Every structure is written in structure tokens, then in C-alpha cells.
Amino acid sequence: MSMISFAVIGHCATTDSGFTLNDMPGSAGRMDLLARCVAASLLLSHGCRKDAECRLVLCGGPDGPKTVLFRGAQVRSLSPDERSAGALIKKALSIPCGDRYREWGPGVYIRRGGLSALLAEMPHAVLDEKGPDLSLSGSMPPAFLLSDHLDFTQDEEALLTGLPRFSIGPLIIQADQAIAVTHNILDRKEAGWE
Amino acid sequence: MSMISFAVIGHCATTDSGFTLNDMPGSAGRMDLLARCVAASLLLSHGCRKDAECRLVLCGGPDGPKTVLFRGAQVRSLSPDERSAGALIKKALSIPCGDRYREWGPGVYIRRGGLSALLAEMPHAVLDEKGPDLSLSGSMPPAFLLSDHLDFTQDEEALLTGLPRFSIGPLIIQADQAIAVTHNILDRKEAGWE
Numbered sequence: 001m002s003m004i005s006f007a008v009i010g011h012c013a014t015t016d017s018g019f020t021l022n023d024m025p026g027s028a029g030r031m032d033l034l035a036r037c038v039a040a041s042l043l044l045s046h047g048c049r050k051d052a053e054c055r056l057v058l059c060g061g062p063d064g065p066k067t068v069l070f071r072g073a074q075v076r077s078l079s080p081d082e083r084s085a086g087a088l089i090k091k092a093l094s095i096p097c098g099d100r101y102r103e104w105g106p107g108v109y110i111r112r113g114g115l116s117a118l119l120a121e122m123p124h125a126v127l128d129e130k131g132p133d134l135s136l137s138g139s140m141p142p143a144f145l146l147s148d149h150l151d152f153t154q155d156e157e158a159l160l161t162g163l164p165r166f167s168i169g170p171l172i173i174q175a176d177q178a179i180a181v182t183h184n185i186l187d188r189k190e191a192g193w194e
Numbered sequence: 195m196s197m198i199s200f201a202v203i204g205h206c207a208t209t210d211s212g213f214t215l216n217d218m219p220g221s222a223g224r225m226d227l228l229a230r231c232v233a234a235s236l237l238l239s240h241g242c243r244k245d246a247e248c249r250l251v252l253c254g255g256p257d258g259p260k261t262v263l264f265r266g267a268q269v270r271s272l273s274p275d276e277r278s279a280g281a282l283i284k285k286a287l288s289i290p291c292g293d294r295y296r297e298w299g300p301g302v303y304i305r306r307g308g309l310s311a312l313l314a315e316m317p318h319a320v321l322d323e324k325g326p327d328l329s330l331s332g333s334m335p336p337a338f339l340l341s342d343h344l345d346f347t348q349d350e351e352a353l354l355t356g357l358p359r360f361s362i363g364p365l366i367i368q369a370d371q372a373i374a375v376t377h378n379i380l381d382r383k384e385a386g387w388e
Contacts, residue, residue, distance in 0.1 A: 022216060025275045032275035036230070045343065045366040080368055081219045081226035082276050133387065149239065169378045170385035172239040174274055180371035181378045184363045191364035193327065 004186060005143035006041045006179050007055040007118055010034045011150045015063040017093035021083045028086075029060045033148050035085035036176035040183075042072040043080050049183075056089065057114050065114030068092045075107030115159055118145075124163060127182065129172050131165030135185045141166075144182055146175045198380060199337035200235045200373050201249040201312055204228045205344045209257040211287035215277045222280075223254045227342050229279035230370035234377075236266040237274050243377075250283065251308050259308030262286045269301030309353055312339075318357060321376065323366050325359030329379045335360075338376055340369045 012029035019028035024035060034056045041054035052072040059065045068089055070078070078084055092110040095102060099117070101109040111117075118124070125141035127134075134140075141164060152160065168181045187193075206223035213222035218229060228250045235248035246266040253259045262283055264272070272278055286304040289296060293311070295303035305311075312318070319335035321328075328334075335358060346354065362375045381387075 022277075025273060025278075032277075036274075039368070040371060043368060045368055079219060080230075083216075084219075169381050170387055171381050173374065173377075174233070174237060174239055177234060177374035177377075180367065180374040183367075183371075184375045184378070187363050187365050193364055 002140075002190075003051050003053070003142060004049075004183070005053040005055065005122065006037065006146065006182070007057060007124060007143065008034055008037045008146045008148060008175055009057045009115060009152070009156065010059060010148050011153070012060045013056070013058040013064075013148070014060045015058050015066050015093060016061070017090050019090065021086045021090070024082060024086055030148055031086055031089065032082050033175055034058075035082040035089065036174075037146070037179055038070050038078070038085035038088075039080045039082075040176040040179040042070060042075065042078060048072045048075065048078070052183075055118060057118060058093075059114060066093070066097070066110060066112055067114065067118060069101055069109040069111075071107040071109070073107070076105075078107075115156055119159060119163075126160055126163050126165045127168060127178055128165040129167050131167045134166035134168050134182065135188075137166060140186055140189060144179075146178060148175060196334075196384075197245050197247070197336060198243075198377070199247040199249065199316065200231065200340065200376075201251060201318060201337065202228055202231045202340045202342060202369055203251045203309060203346070203350065204253060204342050205347070206254045207250070207252040207258075207342070208254045209252050209260050209287060210255070211284050213284065215280050215284070218276060218280055224342055225280055225283065226276050227369055228252075229276040229283065230368075231340070231373055232264050232272070232279035232282075233274045233276075234370040234373040236264060236269065236272060242266045242269065242272070246377075249312060251312060252287075253308060260287070260291070260304060260306055261308065261312060263295055263303040263305075265301040265303070267301070270299075272301075309350055313353060313357075320354055320357050320359045321362060321372055322359040323361050325361045328360035328362050328376065329382075331360060334380055334383060338373075340372060342369055
């Protein structure tokens with residue numbers, strides 16, 4: 001299997017490790033959506049996609065942007081419920097970090113930096129309802145960038161200029177649903193299902 | 195748009211309305227998975243699929259089986275996070291009910307009865323990794339049945355004999371991911387994307 005990476009911009013996601021797992025949609029800044037994206041990126045019905053990674057770009061206060069990285073090949077004790085990934089995000093946020101990834105625990109890393117650092121790290125394609133159909137594309141990008149419930153900002157769009165864009169269906173769906181559909185497109189290609 | 199319905203068997207999902215939203219994976223019997231299935235069935239990025247329904251078959255104690263029905267055309271105040279659907283499930287479980295659906299509130303219904311009542315209610319196709327590829331099927335079933343994290347039991351399989359079965363990809367994925375992928379296959383057909 002080739003490596004596949006998803007990155008999600010959390011425009012108002014908190015960088016305060018004290019956020020409560022009981023209010024991820026509210027005071028944690030739609031951390032529920034980001035937690036579901038981790039599970040959608042890494043988890044199968046039973047077990048983990050060893051070839052998958054997920055990066056969450058937390059842009060909210062008090063200390064953003066920071067990026068949390070989950071590696072499917074290494075992560076342990078990740079369950080599909082929102083609180084499970086949410087608890088790992090809290091733990092990653094609780095350690096000091098600089099501009100390079102620091103490992104909090106197995107498969108969970110954190111560093112300072114937002115979208116520009118992400119794009120310097122690796123090339124990304126943008127999931128965008130205006131792009132051509134990914135399922136018809138001959139080559140598959142190694143990494144996909146998504147936004148949360150908000151559109152990319154003008155500043156972000158400026159950074160994304162020139163990147164390949166793909167759509168995955170006729171309707172605009174939730175970010176974690178989009179990750180599940182993208183995995184399915186790649187799984188089908190990889191298994192020769194088309 | 196034609197109506198589309200998903201039903202999920204929650205083999206150990208509690209029928210006690212007192213379950214805590216803080217422990218849906220544990221003491222509530224994988225209610226987290228069922229809550230995600232409600233969101234995957236009904237929610238787009240912004241707004242609701244008016245043509246979609248979701249039925250949760252709660253088979254756990256103390257009072258199962260009961261079936262909770264969510265109708266996209268009517269439901270209000272459903273957010274994508276697990277606690278949102280979980281709270282509506284708790285409220286539906288809190289009212290007395292008989293063998294016919296009783297409305298708890300807008301778009302949320304409950305009745306007694308499990309898989310056999312569900313199959314008498316409407317015809318279902320089974321999402322099953324051993325079936326042919328749904329995306330290659332000429333006609334689309336109006337309703338799909340999924341299991342939770344457990345396989346169908348022998349008694350359930352006996353009830354499913356003769357029903358059409360379809361797979362949606364080469365890997366076995368989480369139930370809510372499978373619903374997202376199935377919606378994508380139907381959305382593509384409906385929009386003439388193939």
C-alpha cells in the first residue's frame with residue numbers, strides 16, 4: 001500500500017489542552033469534527049490503516065497555530081469514538097513543542113505551525129467541490145487537504161494557489177465523510193475494482 | 195431525489211434512556227457508533243438530506259429490542275457530533291412505546307421490535323463485503339441494512355436469507371464510513387457522474 005495522508009484545517013479549534021471532551025463542538029471549536037477526521041483517516045472496521053496519516057491544523061487560541069499528527073502505523077489505543085481522538089489531542093497539546101514534531105506518545109506528534117508549514121512539509125491536493133472527479137484521475141496524490149465546516153480563508157486560498165484540486169462527489173459533505181469517500185476511491189484503485 | 199434509508203443493528207446498544215453521553219462506547223453498548231450512523235445518514239456539510247432516513251435497532255437490555263427512526267425531512271436540532279444524536283436517542287428512549295412508531299419530537303420516532311419487524315416494514319438490501327459491487331448495480335435498493343462492530347448473528351442471518359447483498363469496497367470499514375460511501379455511490383448515480 002502507498003502512504004496516504006489527510007490534513008484538516010480547524011479554523012477555530014482550540015490549542016488549550018484544558019478543553020473539555022464534553023463540549024468539543026462548542027468551546028473546543030469544532031474539535032468533534034477534527035476527532036472524527038482522525039478516526040475516518042486511520043481506522044478500518046477492526047484495526048488501523050498502517051499506511052495512513054492524519055494532520056490536524058489547530059488555528060484557534062490561545063496558542064495557535066499548532067499541528068497534531070497521527071500515524072496509523074504507530075498509534076495505539078485509538079478508538080473510533082470522538083472522545084478517544086479528542087483525548088489524544090488534549091494530551092498532545094499538553095506538552096511543550098517547537099517547530100519540529102515532538103512525539104507525545106505512540107504515533108501522536110505535535111509541532112507549532114499552520115498551513116504554510118504543512119505545505120512546506122509535503123505536497124497536498126485540495127478536496128474542493130469545483131475540481132475534477134478524483135475517481136477519474138490517472139494518478140493519485142499522496143496527501144489531501146480539507147477544510148472544516150468553514151471555507152478556506154482568503155489568506156489560505158492564496159497559499160493554495162496552483163495546487164491540484166479534486167472533487168469526490170456532487171454534494172458537499174462533512175469532512176470526515178469526505179475522508180471515508182476518498183479512502184474508498186483509493187481502495188478501489190489499489191484493489192483494481194474499477 | 196428518491197428516498198434512501200439506512201438501518202443499523204446495535205447488538206448490545208442499551209434501551210435504558212439513562213445511559214450517559216460520556217460513555218457511549220462502553221456502558222451504552224457502542225451507542226457512539228449508532229450516533230455516528232445517524233449523522234452519516236442524514237447530514238450534509240451544511241443541512242440535512244431531506245430524502246434520507248436512519249433506523250437504529252437497539253438490541254441491548256433492559257428492554258430491547260426497540261427501533262429509533264430519524265427522518266431527515268423533519269428532524270431539527272441534529273448536529274454532526276456524537277452527543278447530539280445520542281441525546282435524541284436518550285429522549286426517544288424516555289417515552290413509553292408500543293409496536294407502532296411513536297413520535298418523540300420532530301423527526302424522531304420509537305417503537306418496540308427488532309430485525310424481523312424492520313424487514314416486515316420495508317425491503318432491505320444488506321451491505322456485505324461478500325456481495326457484488328453496488329456501484330455496478332443497475333437498480334438501487336431503497337434501504338440498506340448494516341451491522342455494528344459485530345457480525346450478524348446466526349438468528350439474524352436466517353432472517354436475511356434471500357435478501358440482496360452488496361459490497362461497497364474492498365476493505366471492511368466502520369458502519370458510518372460505509373453509509374458515507376453508499377451515499378456517495380447513490381449521489382453519483384443520481385447526478386449522472388458515472
